[in-house]
Amino acid sequence: MRNQELIRKAEMTLASLKTGGLMNATQSNTFIRMMQNTPTVLNDARIIPMESDSQKIEKIGFGQRILRPAEEGKALDAKDRVVPATSTVQLNAKEVIAEIHMTYDSIENNIEKDGIQQTIMQMLAERAAVDIEELIVNGDTTSADPFLAQMDGVRKQAVSHIVDANGAEISRQMFKQAYKAMPSKYLRVPQDFRFYTSPSLEVEWKDQVANRQTGLGDAAIQGGLSSAFGVPVKGLANMQPYDEAGTDVSDILLTHPKNIIVGFSRHIRIEVEKDIRSRKFIIVLTAKLDSKFEEEDAVAKVMKVKE
Incomplete structure (x- = not known):
């Protein structure tokens, strides 16, 4: 042609x-x-x-206990009745x-x-x-x-439950603190959540897991999705580092993927x-x-x- x-x-x-x-x-x-x-x-x-x-x-949901002790033939008092919380x-x-x-x-x-x-x-x-x-x-x-500058991304939007690592290297303690910072009412199924990190931090965590010389360590070094306290750890290519007092640092986000x-x-x-x-x-x-x-x-x- x-x-x-x-x-x-x-x-x-x-x-x-x-x-x-x-x-x-x-x-x-x-x-x-x-x-x-x-x-x-x-x-x-x-x-x-x-x-x-x-x-x-x-959005609609119940953020508090809704069940009360029942008494036969008696309706709940007004103070015991609940209504769903709504927001947008x-x-x-x-x-x-x-x-x-x-x-x-x-x-x-x-x-x-x-x-x-x-x-x-x-x-x-x-x-x-x-x-x-x-x-x-x-x-x-x-x-x-x-x-x-068009909008605030998820890193900036996360403001309620913050753990400051102060430039320390990644460790299980960081994942533990993030896990404990999350209100327990959300973490009913931890494996459905994700720790989102930079690719570099994901590799560092896999390396730490691999050093344990267990089946889990072998899986991590072979490229499997590592986890911390039952929550998978996943690297995002665009979660890049930033400078903090001359040191390259980054963030870890813990949330349910569908919350984004x-x-x-x-x-x-x-x-x-x-x-x-x-x-x-x-x-x-x-x-x-x-x-x-x-x-x-x-x-x-x-x-x-x-x-």
């Missing part, structure tokens, strides 16, 4: 991605699932499709963007195999998932980075442009999202852990 024919076919195939710019609901849901399949925090979190750029999530989580979507540049040469093989559309969608989903995880984890409205809510507006847009001077196609994805803890009280954070 001659080069010009390849380029014409690429134009037709890429044009089919646009659908007027906005994805329909089915396309949006499919793309979000593709992002979830990428090994990031999106793979664990609770994903909420937002009908608009702003959405409230209603407010999501306000912020716009993010991902961009892929593909040269004419780079698409040739995919064109011949009719695989370019799927390839592009997969590339966009993988790149977007990494960028979105960075925002969800490290977002900080006071940041000098305009991308991260990520809301995506259905208004996902893909636009394609051909740059004939650079001999490439430019594919741009824009989406709107927000992330909150459903219950911030159900989060413990160990801060300033030496990398």
Whole structure:
């Protein structure tokens, strides 16, 4: 197939991605699932499709004992009656963007195999998932980075149950303190929770477990998911270290994965442009999202852990 024919076919195939710019609901849901399949925090979190750029999530539950001693033929006194606690989580979507540049040469093989559309969608989903995880984890409205300054991420949102490691190296005592800092009413099934760390801290913890020379230690050094006090320890690529008095430190978050809510507006847009001077196609994805803890009280954070 001659080069010009390849380029014409690429134009037709890429044009089919646009659908007027906005994805329909089915396309949006499919793309979000593709992002979830990428090994990031999106793979664990609770994903909420937002009908608009702003959405409230209603919460209802009982935070206290509801059972009382029963007396035959007698209703409970007013002081013994309970009502559920209600509250809301407010999501306000912020716009993010991902961009892929593909040269004419780079698409040739995919064109011949009719695989370019799927390839592009997969590339966009993988790149977007990494960028979105960075925002969800490290977002900080006071940041000098305009991308991260769009919203506060989960590291900054965790404020209720804090353990300060003061630059000490990772140890089981840190996990123990985080575990004890978490209100016990949430930790009914510890194995469903996660200790989220940086990849470096995850490796350090696996190394400590491996030194025990047990079956568990062998599994850890072989790449298995290590745990601490029954809670799996998982590294997030974007939970990067920060400087504290000249020392690189990071954080450990303890929470249930589904306590992390990520809301995506259905208004996902893909636009394609051909740059004939650079001999490439430019594919741009824009989406709107927000992330909150459903219950911030159900989060413990160990801060300033030496990398």
